[in-house]
Amino acid sequence: MEVDRNGLEVLSRGECLALLGSATLGRIALTSRALPLVLPVNYRLDGRQIVIRTNPGTKLEAATRHTVVAFEVDDVDPTYHTGWSVVVQGIARVVVERAEIRRMETLPLPAWFPAADDRFVTISTDVVTGRRLAPVRARPVDASTMAG
Numbered sequence: 001m002e003v004d005r006n007g008l009e010v011l012s013r014g015e016c017l018a019l020l021g022s023a024t025l026g027r028i029a030l031t032s033r034a035l036p037l038v039l040p041v042n043y044r045l046d047g048r049q050i051v052i053r054t055n056p057g058t059k060l061e062a063a064t065r066h067t068v069v070a071f072e073v074d075d076v077d078p079t080y081h082t083g084w085s086v087v088v089q090g091i092a093r094v095v096v097e098r099a100e101i102r103r104m105e106t107l108p109l110p111a112w113f114p115a116a117d118d119r120f121v122t123i124s125t126d127v128v129t130g131r132r133l134a135p136v137r138a139r140p141v142d143a144s145t146m147a148g
Contacts, residue, residue: 009134027040050123084131087129
């Protein structure tokens with residue numbers, strides 16, 4: 001098991017893709033009007049690409065330009081201080097081929113705000129990294145330091 005300089009377990013690409021496939025809510029990070037923007041989105045992992053269903057707007061505009069975006073998904077337990085995080089960097093694009101659109105319409109992927117002009121955006125998984133935060137073991141209490 002590889003551990004980074006902060007003591008986090010480094011996940012393999014395969015582990016990262018498996019975790020991506022196990023979740024349905026993530027965040028897409030892109031640039032809008034020269035400023036960073038992070039938006040929550042429903043998604044599905046479809047083979048080796050992330051699929052988002054969206055209405056025309058900021059995410060769609062970025063995707064139509066084949067923009068490099070980041071995508072993040074995680075699962076954290078704040079009580080036990082455990083969890084994982086996966087970050088993807090890839091190219092976003094709007095799906096325009098009818099056959100691909102029909103196939104994606106069968107994915108269990110609801111839009112946050114359903115509309116007649118929904119579009120599908122895919123993000124390639126060119127760069128995938130992930131970390132896992134393992135539980136910290138409790139240190140034994142030294143009885144000699146306890147006030148009595």
